[in-house]
Amino acid sequence: MISVGYHQLYLTMLKTLRRTISTTPCVSRSKRLKMAGSEALPTKKVAQAPTRVVITSEEVDKLIAQKKKLINPPLGDKFWTKVPVDDVWVSKYYPPKHYSLQECITMHRQSCCPAMFDNEDGVVHVNLDLCMKTAKKTKFTHSYNGNILLPHRFDTGKPKRKILALSASPDELDVAKSHGVEMAGSTQLIAQIKRDEIVLEEEGIEVVIATADILQQLLTIKDNLPLFPSKKLLSTGYDMDTMAHLYTYGIPYQTTNIKDDPMVSKLYAPIGRLNMPMDNLEENWNTWREHLNGIRSTKGPVVLGGKVECKPSFESFLLQVTERSQLLDDNEDDEEEVMDEVGGN
Template identity: 25%
Template sequence: MLLLQSNRGRKRKGARIKAQMENRKRAIQRKLEEKNKPPKKWVPPNLRIEKSNIGVTSRRYNEDLLLDLPPDDVYHCEGFKQIAYSLAEAIKFHQETHHPTMYNEPNAVVDAFVELNLRTKKKTKFLSAFTGMLMMPHEFDFKQSRRLVVICKKPEDQEKALNLGASIVGSNDVIKQLKSKNLTSIDFDHILCHSDMLIELAEVRGILKEHFPNKLKGNYGTDIEALMKKFTNSIEYKCVRDDFEPDFGTISVPFGRLNCKEEHLLENLVAVLQKIEGHQPKDAPGEFITRVLIKSKPSSEEFRIRHWDLLENYEDPYAVESENDSNEEMNELRQ
């Protein structure tokens, strides 16, 4: 019996060899192109843009991208430059909207929303997110819930701490709980320590890490009552670094209520801005605080203020612009 194999559709041997040679030529060409490609520019990880962030608009305020203020009294604010008010004017605007006939919140909390330039001396390095605490020059009715662990030897100090609102109080027994990890950072916000217990507490320094007491935080000392009052009455703030722009950060800090005295609000705000400015690294380029907005819930309105009038070594951007414009006009006239 004779079996015949069909070769229908099969290329001839010469055509197959020719196709193989073409494929080799193309492979050699691709290798040459890859070899002659310019080297990829290395970009630091903190400056790399993820594909998911492409198309995300900047949250930073940039007057160069905005229109000058129109001559009209009433206009849609979006797309135009913001007017910079004094603090007194911003507070007055909020008092009007919070009047009993409108929001009916005449003693609402006033917040300062502060925008920051997080650049450092190195172009590819930026200031990390930070936190801080501040005792206001003029206290106002505002409480932030904090779970405090107090470590001290004397029974009278332990009693004072409990009476002032400490969550956990003790001495070596608390240190043992920290060492065995029965007590962790999930269970508290801050640790306050009497100076005579610092040596014993040093055994768990590696476990506590950033929670370990230090002079900068001011969470250790000889007066437990003063420490408790400081950490229960002070205002805590946190810098949030932008995910898309690592050199841009924001902080929101309450500094008073709408029914507080105007001078008290001003002194509190100056204290807040000075405290925040202290976080700027030495030799960092540019001004640290770039914009300050005054907000007050439940209103969604926000008013930009002239923060450069409240801080030293800050220039009025509009005065600099007008000076440059006048210099240009003088040069044109001379020509």
């Protein structure tokens, strides 16, 4: 593949062709089922997947070998220090270009101007690669999920989540209502839910937060809740103000697993709008990185790399996140520890 100032070529093509971006009309689930000749069936929640993935030491060796092959190209370590001297070069003989967040945002702003995509306030996402390793090298975390509060709030374009707040204290319920929760109550509300006078699914309730003084009573309606409050997700505790603020203004996230590779998962993380000040975008990105890297206690970062994207632009720019030397050290540690485990067996 030949690279010829790719970004500038891309902008020139957009200006010349003036492509019209169209969207495919959405077909509702009921219409799809009708077209397929079947009736809509009621959905039922299934149990959560296990929090750990276990594979054999041989499979770990194979994955490590594949990743070292990607990090160490046939040309050796000199590959990563090569710099093209001409405007035209064969891309496979040179390392991929990584950019700072400021450079990525600047290039996206060029293609999202009114003369092109006319999307100057588009949502900027970082498509992240996350490390799923645990302290034991043959076990991997199944997924990461939770909520994050960014220092500079913005509209993500997604509908607001409807929240149910439960507490035995009237003062705590008043605090929850001040944050704009859709429903708040105590034992009387729990009784109504138990008698099916109030169906949370019909009300559109997605999140339940509760203080510790009412958790015992929630066990009687456990099957009626979309998700039982937990300390891990910070949806139960003694501070209603903190919980309501987190779930009202926080951004939920859930990692996506990669088939046949339990070592890495994907996360599509919004960091702000394209027209926000650069400092705000950088602070939001740093908050994401610090939050994700602080999830686990084992050594090494969780965030391995990522691409900065801003739809509907087709471009994505590699973000400088982790040094290559750190990736090599992590892989060497993996290989040594797996060999120790195999030798111990």
